[in-house]
Amino acid sequence: MIKGRRTGWIAAFLGLCCLVGGLGGAPPSAAAQGPVRIAVLVPEGPGDPFWARTLDFMNAAAADLGVALEQHFADGDREAMRALAERILTRETPPDYLVFPASERVGPYVLDVAERHGVYALLINAGLSDDQRDLTGGPRVNYTRWLGQITPDDLLGGYLLGRNMFRYAHGRGITAPTGKIQLIGLTHSAADESALDRIAGLELSADEFYLADIEYLGLAHGSKARAQQVIQRGYESYPGTTLYWSTDDMQALGMIEALSTRTRRVPGVDAIVGGFYWSPWALQAVLDNQIGFLMGGHFMIGGAAVVMLYDHANGVDFAPIGKEQRFGFGMLHAGNIKQVAPLVWRRDWSWVDFRSFSRALNPERGDYAFSASGFLQARKK
Structure with missing residues (x-):
């Protein structure tokens, strides 16, 4: 039996099928004095294919937007991920933002540490399970520093x-x-x-x-x-x-x-x-x-997260358009594989115009509508 919360997404997104507030909303004061500082907590090691591509894309977005990005690897160890979160968030100069997936059920623990130490958090790729959401109440409810999340529209x-x-x-x-x-x-x-x-x-x-x-x-x-x-x-x-x-x-x-x-x-x-x-x-x-x-193409979520946090740090919160963003997959087939495959293999995303997605830099922009096809079409002029 399909749960109602899953089927409800189709009506909202069917029109896009052709396309391959609160205390938590205030930006960090440090961001106005220098580059936005984002730490990425990776559940796997540096050699993981998916996360390697995710970080490639995040680094390209950070370079385009002038963001300082640091990355930390848990090497597939749940306890290491918890310890890394503690170390990052309790150091003398913590980052402005922590980005991580709620894999291995570590989400509430990391959100709790971030809340206690005043660091904003954004979940990517993997959100909280239903039982964990019942306890946390969703972004900016029990954890005001949990800004939101962006996950694939599975x-x-x-x-x-x-x-x-x-x-x-x-x-x-x-x-x-x-x-x-x-x-x-x-x-x-x-x-x-x-x-x-x-x-x-x-x-x-x-x-x-x-x-x-x-x-x-x-x-x-x-x-x-x-x-x-x-x-x-x-x-x-x-x-x-x-x-x-x-x-x-x-x-x-x-x-x-x-x-x-x-x-x-x-x-x-x-x-x-x-x-x-x-x-x-x-x-x-x-x-x-x-x-x-x-x-x-959902490794591109990392780049979308950088854009969202850059905007938040520059006074343009994403809460009004949705604290929980969905990322659209791209579809490869015989008709487009020869064009897309070389881009993914090369892993050089410096040609993507990440600045065009920023609502802080483009006040006329409405919803982000992040998707793999959207990024692939956003070439710098």
């Missing part, structure tokens, strides 16, 4: 991925013998909020398309090998399945291998694979016509 992403796969298969007659469009899906988690939202979006797209059937949703824990096993079993039960949908990239690659070696289906011909994350290996699979649709 519900809309799952919906768009499913909708495009169903429409593509229907348009090319890639269907089961019955004429139905059968889909097998894989998720990396049965409890993670982002995974649940992506699945809810998929279910919405299937409900919308009258020929669509989700035959099976399996759990592969983000494992390529596990994905191969689940897909083989799923195909044996539903051999008419032509669509293979995944919540991440490694599972999608496992789907490709299982289809290529253990079934009679050929990815890109009579089997359509879709997934999330613009990892180098997933980008290559799109170039090789093995993944048909790939959602991603």
Whole structure:
């Protein structure tokens, strides 16, 4: 059953589908005397592919806006993340802002430390779980220094991925013998909020398309090998399945291998694979016509966070347009992969005009409407 809070996002964002107050609101006085100082608390190590790209994008935004950015790595250790937060926030000269994801359930702890030491906090990528939100009351309620958050619009992403796969298969007659469009899906988690939202979006797209059937949703824990096993079993039960949908990239690659070696289906011909994350290996699979649709670009959320905090420090709070911002995924496919892949591989984002997104620098600008496609189109003149 899809929860109401998830389905409510679709109505608000459906019009954008074509596009690939309180004590907490006052800016820090130090920001007016020098560069805005932002510390980023990274849950993984420096070699993590997703966070490496996130920091690349944040650094480019910081350079464009004259922000001082520092980064700290927890190397996948929950206790290290808590200790890092304590060290950053209690030092003699703390940053103006702390940016971090609420992964490993550390969110309330870090927000509590930030509140006690008067440092503003912004969550990115991963927000609080439902039970944690019940305790915190949301941004600027129990924690006035928690300014807000910006997270991927996973519900809309799952919906768009499913909708495009169903429409593509229907348009090319890639269907089961019955004429139905059968889909097998894989998720990396049965409890993670982002995974649940992506699945809810998929279910919405299937409900919308009258020929669509989700035959099976399996759990592969983000494992390529596990994905191969689940897909083989799923195909044996539903051999008419032509669509293979995944919540991440490694599972999608496992789907490709299982289809290529253990079934009679050929990815890109009579089997359509879709997934999330613009990892180098997933980008290559799109170039090789093995993944048909790939959602991603949410590493750019880091750049959006820099813009939001730059504006806040310069007296333009984002609370009036939404303390909780959603970031729109970009979709890669055969029609645009050759243009986008080189940009992601090169990892040089100095050409992006981050200043054009700032509401402090562009008073006429309304909502941010942050998205991967928006950043990719924002070239400096």
